Amino acid sequence: MQEIIRQLLAELGEDPSREGLLDTPKRVEKSLHFLTSGYAADVDAVLNNALFTVDYNEMVIVKDIDFYSLCEHHLLPFFGKCHVAYIPSTRVIGLSKIPRLVDVFARRLQVQERLTNQIADMVRDKVAPLGVAVVMEATHLCMSMRGVEKQNSFAVTSAMHGAFRDSARTRMEFLELIKLRSAVPGVREAAAYACVGDE
Numbered sequence: 001m002q003e004i005i006r007q008l009l010a011e012l013g014e015d016p017s018r019e020g021l022l023d024t025p026k027r028v029e030k031s032l033h034f035l036t037s038g039y040a041a042d043v044d045a046v047l048n049n050a051l052f053t054v055d056y057n058e059m060v061i062v063k064d065i066d067f068y069s070l071c072e073h074h075l076l077p078f079f080g081k082c083h084v085a086y087i088p089s090t091r092v093i094g095l096s097k098i099p100r101l102v103d104v105f106a107r108r109l110q111v112q113e114r115l116t117n118q119i120a121d122m123v124r125d126k127v128a129p130l131g132v133a134v135v136m137e138a139t140h141l142c143m144s145m146r147g148v149e150k151q152n153s154f155a156v157t158s159a160m161h162g163a164f165r166d167s168a169r170t171r172m173e174f175l176e177l178i179k180l181r182s183a184v185p186g187v188r189e190a191a192a193y194a195c196v197g198d199e
């Protein structure tokens with residue numbers, strides 16, 4: 001990978017042999033491996049038996065999980081907050097595991113919509129809850145840095161299954177608990193305009 005990055009620097013009009021760039025290929029390689037380490041991660045290994053049988057059927061919410069991902073159209077970051085909620089049927093998942101599971105999917109080349117769905121599907125498949133909801137709010141540097149539709153560089157996506165899909169009351173309770181920024185007048189218009197891979 002390092003040779004390709006040296007070539008890339010040269011293509012950009014840089015001198016890969018100047019002092020400041022000498023170790024850049026090595027750093028970029030290491031950085032990219034970390035930022036895409038989700039491909040090699042194993043959901044079951046991360047879970048590591050952190051599923052517990054309980055008699056509890058109230059909503060469980062983990063909100064404001066910081067995440068960082070890379071847009072697959074431009075290889076530029078998008079990042080923000082992820083909120084995960086589910087209603088247990090017979091099992092709960094260790095709370096500290098949820099941010100780590102978000103990272104498994106965020107550390108890949110992604111689009112925000114798919115990332116949101118993958119997290120929701122994983123909770124549905126592994127925990128078999130009565131319902132699961134995932135909302136992600138993110139800023140896309142591929143939009144804001146490139147000066148494309150700056151006002152739409154903030155995007156909100158959601159995935160709902162089970163009770164969250166079927167019951168408006170459950171859904172509203174969740175949205176109220178996470179105090180979604182897009183619920184603020186004037187911000188809602190920004191919803192659903194994630195990077196569209198236009199250019």
Ligand SMILES: [Zn+2]
Pocket residue numbers: 071072073074075076142143195196197
């Ligand atoms: Zn993009």
